[in-house]
Amino acid sequence: MSARDTIAAVATPPGAGGVGVLRVSGPAVPALARDLLGRTPQPRHAHLAAFRDADGAVLDRGLLLYFPAPRSYTGEHVLELHAHGSPVVLDLLLRRVCALGARPARAGEFSERAFLNGKLDLAQAEAVADLIAAGSEAAARAALRSLEGAFSTRVQTLLEALTRLRVHVEAAIDFPEEEIDFLADPAIAAQLEALRADLAALLAEARRGVRLADGLHVAIVGRPNAGKSSLLNALAASERAIVTDVPGTTRDVLRERVQLDGIELTLADTAGLRDSGDAVEREGMRRARAELERADLALLVSDAAHAEADLALLAALPPEVARVVVVNKIDLDGAASRRETRGREVWLWLSALTGAGLDLLREELKRHAGLGEGAAGAFSARTRHVLALERVAAHLEAAALTLAATRAGELAAEELRQAQRALGEITGEFTSDDLLGAIFSSFCIGK
Numbered sequence: 001m002s003a004r005d006t007i008a009a010v011a012t013p014p015g016a017g018g019v020g021v022l023r024v025s026g027p028a029v030p031a032l033a034r035d036l037l038g039r040t041p042q043p044r045h046a047h048l049a050a051f052r053d054a055d056g057a058v059l060d061r062g063l064l065l066y067f068p069a070p071r072s073y074t075g076e077h078v079l080e081l082h083a084h085g086s087p088v089v090l091d092l093l094l095r096r097v098c099a100l101g102a103r104p105a106r107a108g109e110f111s112e113r114a115f116l117n118g119k120l121d122l123a124q125a126e127a128v129a130d131l132i133a134a135g136s137e138a139a140a141r142a143a144l145r146s147l148e149g150a151f152s153t154r155v156q157t158l159l160e161a162l163t164r165l166r167v168h169v170e171a172a173i174d175f176p177e178e179e180i181d182f183l184a185d186p187a188i189a190a191q192l193e194a195l196r197a198d199l200a201a202l203l204a205e206a207r208r209g210v211r212l213a214d215g216l217h218v219a220i221v222g223r224p225n226a227g228k229s230s231l232l233n234a235l236a237a238s239e240r241a242i243v244t245d246v247p248g249t250t251r252d253v254l255r256e257r258v259q260l261d262g263i264e265l266t267l268a269d270t271a272g273l274r275d276s277g278d279a280v281e282r283e284g285m286r287r288a289r290a291e292l293e294r295a296d297l298a299l300l301v302s303d304a305a306h307a308e309a310d311l312a313l314l315a316a317l318p319p320e321v322a323r324v325v326v327v328n329k330i331d332l333d334g335a336a337s338r339r340e341t342r343g344r345e346v347w348l349w350l351s352a353l354t355g356a357g358l359d360l361l362r363e364e365l366k367r368h369a370g371l372g373e374g375a376a377g378a379f380s381a382r383t384r385h386v387l388a389l390e391r392v393a394a395h396l397e398a399a400a401l402t403l404a405a406t407r408a409g410e411l412a413a414e415e416l417r418q419a420q421r422a423l424g425e426i427t428g429e430f431t432s433d434d435l436l437g438a439i440f441s442s443f444c445i446g447k
């Protein structure tokens, strides 16, 4: 896109390193490259070159790569200077290319241009940032799958099915005398049902993708003295939290990141929940509840001696939070560790003190983090995508209800149109400047 100006930024992380890369993108690049090399560089070849200042003094000697448009990361003319990884040298080079017509890039601006030039769709561009930020091997693999288009392809397939359905419904509206018959066609209802089923599957995968990218957030809750802090310490394999036999030991929320077979967990140890307590303890309990609202999973820790009494706590958990009941301290009555499913809950019997049954808990956590069976091929996703898919689901449901109840073609068509729009927001077919700004400004400078 020749209308854009030329941007430049250091693409390697701040600080000293073996090599540092300065990246430049935009229409000024061909002239700039000639200026620096003394001749037109060969496209996509590494040239060893002296990078010179305005007065001819050598700033550094490094590798120069030239990617003429459109075959580059951004789709524009791109120049890369691979210099020695000195922040001072890189800064001098940045100033030099800015004197030659570039300006410093904003955060995410290279990827934004790649998106605007059709090199990446929006979900892929977000996957670039998620890959860079990945905190675990599973997160990195999932982000790479999204970058390669695994998620976008699924969205695209749904969009095509949705478009076909819209064509059907809108054709019916265009022939009002036949509209009722048209819309009563079981094929339309069947198409809509199939679409909703595919969407539900994609939504489940996208939710897993968010957990893979962000890591699983686990809130450890329960009565005072149940052994919550002991459990955090056992999973973190270090004495992070204070453990005493005084009920009400933990007052504040303590967060700990733990790697578990290539996935990332954020464990939050919280203050024990009970009716009494001083002001500090009550504030601790308020924070524990707030932590629960944010969590992907609640570990309700219960003392083996009080397990039945803790059923009341179970009922008080926010209904949308997945939960696992941990019956702790089995060493006290010599019981064996075990796992049981009771209704929607999994119950685990273990001992934070001896470590018996902790492996059962680790398996359970991995399952919730998205690394259970069938996780091969999982892609990363963001909350933004899940919210969009939830809106799509709501519009499709409204369309189905309208068709079933009233056969009001216009209303159903409008719901389908909105569903299509929400779906298109994921890959960026429909966007606003605000959305793009919000997404790309959270990227690194130079990305």
Ligand SMILES: Nc1nc2c(c(=O)[nH]1)N(C=O)[C@@H](CNc1ccc(C(=O)N[C@@H](CCC(=O)O)C(=O)O)cc1)CN2
Pocket (backbone or CB within 6 Å): 021, 067, 070, 071, 072, 073, 080, 119
């Ligand atoms: N030195 C360097 N390493 C890098 C990048 C970079 O920009 N520079 N990348 C940046 O993030 C990543 C690689 N991503 C890239 C993606 C596309 C193209 C590119 O030139 N695409 C062209 C040509 C494709 C082809 O010839 O096969 C195109 O899409 O038309 C380059 C890098 C990681 N490593």
Ligand SMILES: Nc1nc2c(ncn2[C@@H]2O[C@H](COP(=O)(O)OP(=O)(O)OP(=O)(O)O)[C@@H](O)[C@H]2O)c(=O)[nH]1
Pocket (backbone or CB within 6 Å): 222, 223, 224, 225, 226, 227, 228, 229, 230, 231, 242, 243, 244, 245, 246, 247, 248, 249, 250, 251, 270, 271, 272, 273, 328, 329, 330, 331, 332, 350, 351, 352, 353, 354
């Ligand atoms: N025998 C036995 N004792 C345990 C076990 N887990 C924890 N304890 C003990 O139970 C007491 C309370 O443990 P904590 O981990 O501090 O309990 P908590 O749930 O964090 O308590 P608060 O922070 O007060 O809410 C301590 O004396 C622990 O040593 C266990 O598996 N077996």
Ligand SMILES: [Mg+2]
Pocket (backbone or CB within 6 Å): 228, 229, 230, 241, 242, 243, 249, 250, 269, 270, 272
């Ligand atoms: Mg505690």
